[in-house]
Amino acid sequence: MFDLTSYLAAQRERINAALDAVWLENSPPTRLVSAMRYSLTAGGKRLRPILCLAAAEAVGGASADALPAACALELIHTYSLIHDDLPAMDDDDLRRGKPTCHKAFDEATAVLAGDGLLTLAFQVLSGPSSRETGNADAWLRVIGEIAQAAGYQGMIEGQMRDMDGETHGFDLKDLESMHRLKTGALIQAAVRTGVILGGGTEDLIDRLDRYGGNIGLAFQVTDDILNVEGDPAVMGKAAGTDTTRHKNTYPSLLGLAESKAFAEQLIQEALGALAGFDEKSDPLRAIARYILNRRR
């Protein structure tokens, strides 16, 4: 029986160590670096990097080869949280139970810390550990995949639509495409780049892409569900905020029971995409179930 809890803890430790090592040796402890590290070490789940490493292993690769991509994905995720929390955007004071970056520092520093993390992601992707693999073509492709998923046709457009939806309302179709852009694209890129760096074929990339797309959307559906019935103490953030903000969510559009059934269905599709994969993809299977049952 695969033990997900120890697996996640071990991978998290490994990724945190790798993230500690992204700072160049001569990095002075500037205010900018402090703000970047503050948000990066604020206790994230490390879901995207863990998926990237697990996908590399699922196709028979060595997850160590994907470590720079795993770090870059977390740097990008963290930057997006800092910018989304800004007063001009979601204006959030708390994130993972701690003051948001612009509260702990100031708004200008938070904008620049986000910019710094985003840029550092590409520094890591093109750094010595990528360049010394002798696999520059794969890394160039990975950089392109991550930039596209994180960019104006992916995550950033998702955040634009999310803000727009708060004003104008969403139907179910708008909601799904917003989530697929805002959260799904980067999760999908995590899986895809793991497969690429693990040496997977185009066919494997396509199959695991289906897994990534389904768990990415499921993650957001469960996020909406947790906002209704989650425990703020476990989540490290307030519940009920979507209702207060009159946001259209899966529970508000579909009802709670129907939303849970939809999340369940997405996870079944994700597991279906793993049919025919051997036990090396057990972590991906367990992560899919964890997304469905998560408490935070």
Next chain:
Amino acid sequence: MFDLTSYLAAQRERINAALDAVWLENSPPTRLVSAMRYSLTAGGKRLRPILCLAAAEAVGGASADALPAACALELIHTYSLIHDDLPAMDDDDLRRGKPTCHKAFDEATAVLAGDGLLTLAFQVLSGPSSRETGNADAWLRVIGEIAQAAGYQGMIEGQMRDMDGETHGFDLKDLESMHRLKTGALIQAAVRTGVILGGGTEDLIDRLDRYGGNIGLAFQVTDDILNVEGDPAVMGKAAGTDTTRHKNTYPSLLGLAESKAFAEQLIQEALGALAGFDEKSDPLRAIARYILNRRR
């Protein structure tokens, strides 16, 4: 006699055409894309991309090979202007004679448009035209050079120090290191990446690095001078703002005459670094003189 005016006009046209082509064919005309394009087409001098192409030619390369890097440099420069103009930072209403991005759109859109341009830069650097060169190693190095110059050890740290200097004041040494980070690093990266993509040796990279470092700082010294005695109508932005903001600048710390002498000296050093280069580096020579004598 080398005609700089027609050279700059021709290169600018070429770069603008390449920048028009960075948008993927299926890009819908979203508000996000409108904001990104608004700032990108607001009439920049295209100095960084022109330097990149000219450096590739100076070492005997084909400037077409450096075009994706040239575009990426301008995308990054434009993002930095959008974020620097934000209310939480310099709070500027006008840029190049037009409303700044957050004035023309709104603050959230401006943050995201900046994020989008920065991310797009890396999409372009890793896109088909880079991947099809069969020169993935060089492109990976170029991505690393640009990310480092634009990042927390370069341009972003420069902006942090610039804001800090407005509060705490600068001496001449602080001022120089701030400018070398905020403006110099990306200009230097433009020259370096041009040489790399033009196929230049490590020795040529070093020699032109000296050119880039000197013109980068000179550019900022003349910027300070223009803020004192420039014509707002020609510059498309207000003059005298440094004095109003009590900013320490080269003229305020050295005096106007001494600042001009310093700029002249930097340009002479830049020209010195080009000694032994043939007429293919005439554009770089002319650009150095142009930086000294520019009106905007």
